[in-house]
Amino acid sequence: GENVEQHPSTLSVQEGDSAVIKCTYSDSASNYFPWYKQELGKRPQLIIDIRSNVGEKKDQRIAVTLNKTAKHFSLHITETQPEDSAVYFCAASRVNSGYALNFGKGTSLLVTP
Amino acid sequence: DADVTQTPRNRITKTGKRIMLECSQTKGHDRMYWYRQDPGLGLRLIYYSFDVKDINKGEISDGYSVSRQAQAKFSLSLESAIPNQTALYFCATSESTSGSYNEQFFGPGTRLTVL
Numbered sequence: 301g302e303n304v305e306q307h308p309s310t311l312s313v314q315e316g317d318s319a320v321i322k323c324t325y326s327d328s329a330s331n332y333f334p335w336y337k338q339e340l341g342k343r344p345q346l347i348i349d350i351r352s353n354v355g356e357k358k359d360q361r362i363a364v365t366l367n368k369t370a371k372h373f374s375l376h377i378t379e380t381q382p383e384d385s386a387v388y389f390c391a392a393s394r395v396n397s398g399y400a401l402n403f404g405k406g407t408s409l410l411v412t413p
Numbered sequence: 414d415a416d417v418t419q420t421p422r423n424r425i426t427k428t429g430k431r432i433m434l435e436c437s438q439t440k441g442h443d444r445m446y447w448y449r450q451d452p453g454l455g456l457r458l459i460y461y462s463f464d465v466k467d468i469n470k471g472e473i474s475d476g477y478s479v480s481r482q483a484q485a486k487f488s489l490s491l492e493s494a495i496p497n498q499t500a501l502y503f504c505a506t507s508e509s510t511s512g513s514y515n516e517q518f519f520g521p522g523t524r525l526t527v528l
Contacts, residue, residue, distance in 0.1 A: 301472065306455075309453075334516070334517075342521075343503065343519040343520065343521055343522055344456070344503070344519050345519070346516045346517070349516070389455055389456065399444065399461075399507070399515075400446065400458045400461050400471060401446075401456075401458070401517065402458075402472075403455040403456045403457070404455055405453060405454055405455040406453075406455050
């Protein structure tokens with residue numbers, strides 16, 4: 301089955317700096333890669349996703365890049381703010397897996413003022 | 414998301430007890446999922462369902478069973494709870510669009526403790 305590795309497990313940055321979280325996946329058939337943000341005590345919420353026919357996607361301060369050849373994808377957050385502090389999960393999925401998501405283990409991001 | 418609800422929100426039970434976690438949604442979504450979250454392990458898929466007649470095992474289905482009573486309801490049962498099933502359980506839903514991926518919306522979670 302699909303194996304998603306996520307690094308780092310914890311990340312601390314100063315407000316205004318950039319944060320990068322990286323994920324690798326094992327199944328070359330995976331073609332959908334969402335990122336979820338989970339604030340303390342809350343449910344995961346989708347923040348951005350990318351499909352395999354696209355190499356990069358941006359939404360304001362958040363961007364995701366995908367390298368299918370290397371089987372890795374990354375989340376980039378620019379101009380970080382304290383409210384970006386949360387746990388971030390990457391995931392991978394493919395059509396014939398039932399659209400179910402295989403999640404990485406998460407990155408705890410702390411943005412200090 | 415207020416349209417996906419889970420009951421109970423917290424539950425403490427004893428080893429060997431049968432317990433049911435319930436998920437309801439008013440989004441009109443066909444697809445429903447049960448995930449388990451453990452600290453440092455991310456979310457792992459237990460079961461998923463595409464419609465009332467279609468139920469599939471996920472990565473960690475052993476020790477669990479599910480029931481899709483209606484399009485809007487998907488229940489997770491632990492027939493004989495054991496301590497290593499202590500975890501945070503999330504239900505999720507998504508639209509059903511053939512050949513397409515759609516965002517999964519998560520419920521608020523149920524924190525289960527098995528003593």
